[in-house]
Amino acid sequence: MAETTTYRLILVGFGSAGQGLAQILRDRGGWLLRRYGVDVQIVAVCTRNRGTVYNPDGLDPAALLDAVAQDGHLLNLPGQRDWTPEDAIDQADADVLVELSTTDLATGEPATSFIRLALANSLHVITANKGPIALHLTDIRRLAAEAQLYRGYEGTVMSGTPALRMGWSNLAGCELSEMRGIVNGTTNYILTQMEQGMSYADALAEAQRLGYAEADPTGDVEGFDAAAKAVILANVLMNARLDLSDVERMGITTLTRDTIEAARASGDRWKLIARVWREGGAVRASVQPTRLPATHPLASVSGATNAITFTTDMLGDVTLIGPGAGGLATGFAVLSDLLEMHMLWAR
Ligand SMILES: NC(=O)C1=CN([C@@H]2O[C@H](COP(=O)(O)OP(=O)(O)OC[C@H]3O[C@@H](n4cnc5c(N)ncnc54)[C@H](OP(=O)(O)O)[C@@H]3O)[C@@H](O)[C@H]2O)C=CC1
Ligand SMILES: N[C@@H](CC=O)C(=O)O
Numbered sequence: 001m002a003e004t005t006t007y008r009l010i011l012v013g014f015g016s017a018g019q020g021l022a023q024i025l026r027d028r029g030g031w032l033l034r035r036y037g038v039d040v041q042i043v044a045v046c047t048r049n050r051g052t053v054y055n056p057d058g059l060d061p062a063a064l065l066d067a068v069a070q071d072g073h074l075l076n077l078p079g080q081r082d083w084t085p086e087d088a089i090d091q092a093d094a095d096v097l098v099e100l101s102t103t104d105l106a107t108g109e110p111a112t113s114f115i116r117l118a119l120a121n122s123l124h125v126i127t128a129n130k131g132p133i134a135l136h137l138t139d140i141r142r143l144a145a146e147a148q149l150y151r152g153y154e155g156t157v158m159s160g161t162p163a164l165r166m167g168w169s170n171l172a173g174c175e176l177s178e179m180r181g182i183v184n185g186t187t188n189y190i191l192t193q194m195e196q197g198m199s200y201a202d203a204l205a206e207a208q209r210l211g212y213a214e215a216d217p218t219g220d221v222e223g224f225d226a227a228a229k230a231v232i233l234a235n236v237l238m239n240a241r242l243d244l245s246d247v248e249r250m251g252i253t254t255l256t257r258d259t260i261e262a263a264r265a266s267g268d269r270w271k272l273i274a275r276v277w278r279e280g281g282a283v284r285a286s287v288q289p290t291r292l293p294a295t296h297p298l299a300s301v302s303g304a305t306n307a308i309t310f311t312t313d314m315l316g317d318v319t320l321i322g323p324g325a326g327g328l329a330t331g332f333a334v335l336s337d338l339l340e341m342h343m344l345w346a347r
Pocket of ligand 2: 156186213225
């Protein structure tokens with residue numbers, strides 16, 4: 001019988017992404033144990049308004065999901081705690097903080113403080129929250145290295161589609177001169193629906209219902225989310241030191257249905273394109289709505305699907321396409337970091 005390693009997770013945030021992870025553990029927990037020898041237990045779930053629960057022997061993912069589906073909260077489950085996330089990080093018997101609270105691109109808080117506290121308390125950290133990684137990556141990396149702990153943030157760019165891992169690991173040894181693509185699922189979904197005749201407001205409401213949009217969708221439609229991802233790509237994969245204010249940014253709110261339909265009538269598509277490139281000794285980044293001819297490789301990338309093309313010195317262009325948003329895809333990103341930690345790092 002292969003050795004089993006147990007990972008006890010504290011989840012901060014149980015929205016679309018947290019529930020996606022719980023679904024994966026509900027449906028694949030046994031398979032993960034057999035296939036990889038990992039026993040992944042959620043021991044604590046902390047939310048802002050929907051309750052906080054703790055069981056040192058593991059909470060049942062199905063019960064967590066049923067409670068949210070039926071009651072809209074966790075307040076009727078056993079294991080209630082009057083805990084803040086800080087209390088959970090201090091008091092729960094756990095190995096990993098999974099930080100999935102709301103992204104705040106102005107301060108990175110409160111997520112960054114949760115992450116710092118977790119690292120100080122000897123917990124590994126996995127997050128899909130773009131605030132801490134776009135704003136405080138250097139500090140988080142340093143704290144994790146000093147404490148000899150894992151920090152994973154694959155889900156911050158293209159959710160479960162491994163854009164960062166592709167650049168960092170699979171393309172290691174190549175020099176990257178440019179990265180460009182569609183890195184926000186919500187806006188790509190909205191643009192695709194508007195091409196079919198749906199109104200902007202209905203398309204946005206649908207993107208929210210499907211769990212693609214940020215809690216404040218201004219972050220999506222005004223291009224801040226894509227700009228944060230451009231910063232993360234630049235800083236992680238090109239060793240840059242960009243801030244959000246360095247990104248030339250324009251969202252999709254200037255595009256009307258008429259503009260989009262007119263482009264479609266002539267075979268073109270509007271896409272929100274993020275671009276990061278080397279220029280002289282500097283790294284630059286932009287996010288702009290761009291009209292693409294139908295023949296362009298990104299023109300047919302539709303819905304919440306994302307795509308990124310890495311321009312490399314040895315392979316030329318390498319393109320990765322896959323889901324860019326959604327609970328299950330983001331839950332998978334967390335799982336992929338956990339398995340990386342298990343397979344390459346923590347053993
Ligand atoms: N959804 C997606 O497709 C993707 C999301 N991400 C990122 O993952 C994170 C989670 O996204 P998602 O699940 O969609 O977001 P949701 O808005 O669906 O859920 C956010 C969760 O965080 C909780 N929360 C917010 N603030 C606090 C706080 N101070 N303390 C404790 N809990 C808090 C909320 O509590 P309550 O339930 O009480 O409101 C809620 O449970 C975000 O940072 C997002 O940017 C990254 C990639 C893709
Ligand atoms: N709101 C984001 C979620 C993933 O990062 C998006 O739509 O891409």
